[in-house]
Amino acid sequence: MRRRKACFILFSFIVLLVCSGCWDRREINDTAIVIAIAIDKEKDGLYRFSVQVPLVGQLGGPGGGGGGTGGVKSYYIDSEVGQTIREAGVRLQRRMARELFYAHQRVVIVGEELAREGISPIFDILARFPENRLTAYMVVAKGEGRALLEAQPKFERYSGEAMREIVKTFALPINIKEIAYMLTEPNTDPIIPMMRVVETKSSEKSKEVQVTGYAQFRRDKMVALFPPKASNGLNWFSTRFIPYNTVLDLGKQGKVNIAFETGNVNITPILQGDRLRFRIKVNSQASIQENTSNINFDIESNVKELERKLNQHIKNTIESTLNQMKKRSTDNIGLGLKVFRYYPDQWKEKYKEDWRSHLKNVGFTYDIHAQVINIGQTYTNITRGRRDE
Numbered sequence: 001m002r003r004r005k006a007c008f009i010l011f012s013f014i015v016l017l018v019c020s021g022c023w024d025r026r027e028i029n030d031t032a033i034v035i036a037i038a039i040d041k042e043k044d045g046l047y048r049f050s051v052q053v054p055l056v057g058q059l060g061g062p063g064g065g066g067g068g069t070g071g072v073k074s075y076y077i078d079s080e081v082g083q084t085i086r087e088a089g090v091r092l093q094r095r096m097a098r099e100l101f102y103a104h105q106r107v108v109i110v111g112e113e114l115a116r117e118g119i120s121p122i123f124d125i126l127a128r129f130p131e132n133r134l135t136a137y138m139v140v141a142k143g144e145g146r147a148l149l150e151a152q153p154k155f156e157r158y159s160g161e162a163m164r165e166i167v168k169t170f171a172l173p174i175n176i177k178e179i180a181y182m183l184t185e186p187n188t189d190p191i192i193p194m195m196r197v198v199e200t201k202s203s204e205k206s207k208e209v210q211v212t213g214y215a216q217f218r219r220d221k222m223v224a225l226f227p228p229k230a231s232n233g234l235n236w237f238s239t240r241f242i243p244y245n246t247v248l249d250l251g252k253q254g255k256v257n258i259a260f261e262t263g264n265v266n267i268t269p270i271l272q273g274d275r276l277r278f279r280i281k282v283n284s285q286a287s288i289q290e291n292t293s294n295i296n297f298d299i300e301s302n303v304k305e306l307e308r309k310l311n312q313h314i315k316n317t318i319e320s321t322l323n324q325m326k327k328r329s330t331d332n333i334g335l336g337l338k339v340f341r342y343y344p345d346q347w348k349e350k351y352k353e354d355w356r357s358h359l360k361n362v363g364f365t366y367d368i369h370a371q372v373i374n375i376g377q378t379y380t381n382i383t384r385g386r387r388d389e
Helices: 002-019 085-094 112-117 120-128 145-149 159-170 176-184 228-237 300-328 335-342 344-359
Strands: 031-033 036-041 047-054 075-082 099-101 107-110 137-141 191-199 207-218 221-226 244-249 255-272 275-291 363-374
Touching: 031 047, 036 112, 036 145, 036 159, 047 085, 047 145, 075 085, 075 145, 085 099, 085 120, 107 112, 107 120, 107 145, 107 159, 112 137, 112 221, 120 176, 137 145, 137 159, 137 176, 145 159, 145 191, 159 191, 159 207, 191 221, 207 228, 207 300, 221 228, 221 300, 228 244, 228 255, 228 300, 244 300, 255 335, 275 300, 275 335, 300 363, 335 344
Parallel strands: 031 099, 036 107, 107 137, 137 191, 275 363
Antiparallel strands: 036 047, 047 075, 191 207, 207 221, 244 255, 255 275
16 A cells, blocks of 8 residues: 555656646747738739837837837837748748747738739638637738838827727728638628828827728729728628718708718618619618708708708718629629528529629619717807807
8 A cells, every 4th residue: 555655656746747837838038929910012922021029128118108209119020021921921030039929919911912912822821820810900001011010100009009999990890700701702702991101290290000991802802992982881781880970061051060870781682583683771870060051950851851861872872882893893792692591592593603793783772761860969050140240
């Protein structure tokens, strides 16, 4: 009994010696945490891979908030080229004293040239390594992706964090996993927010990042940029409506600034013989943000007339989106999936193989209801009707 007990104690001691500590530990002092990455295509055909890494030693310094405040950057940007994205990343790692760690990246930036050539190569490396976050947002840069990394926003330490917050709050955010899903669907085309660097007009000039619209893709290639009106139209088809403002020009009566607070769209495909059309039903609630007209919205008939104009505005923006899709032969809102769900047999027999060509010939009918739920504390512009003494 004593011998068995002694053997057990000896075995336990050996196990403790072998298993003590974390054999695969990664010390924080040996790690460079990547906030954002940018992937560009060079003129010679090589891939340029860029990273934005915080400088831990600068985080608590007198620099304060923004990356450019105080003249000392709190981040480091570097890049390398290679025949593949992975080769570029390996070359970059070779001159880094710390191991690059990608599990905390906020955003993946794709340069415009690469977006037009095709983004499929990006998804192999992003999906192959579990360290990469598939929930990170993706944006397309107007020009080079590296330029967005070099922006110096005042309200965030890193441009990568600023891009994440802007896309999440003021655009239709789309992450890597969602784009990958769209690319696997044979007749669905992604849209990706496009951003560019803008220089502010303030006394302390800074380079901020700004959403300029949405890149329109056919399969994995960017074919165009949705114009502003069509971008608002995309918003109506999104499962997450982003409130936005618009100015209604009422002619000689003046202008009214309207905020669309909510938006809900229901799309129903209707197949009658050989003709396919979609019924688009929209419900929205809006509020008056600014009234520079001479209209009194305390009068119900004036409110009803305003609602009719809002209905027309919504229809115009949606039609702009649909026309842009027809022009470029893309399905960026999943109309083909609607047809498949409602008419699976007809979809397989007629539409599946060449849906984009059929899309040019489909028709649309509209049922739009916009309701003004808030006209503010005043019914008219409070200065209207004032007379000089």
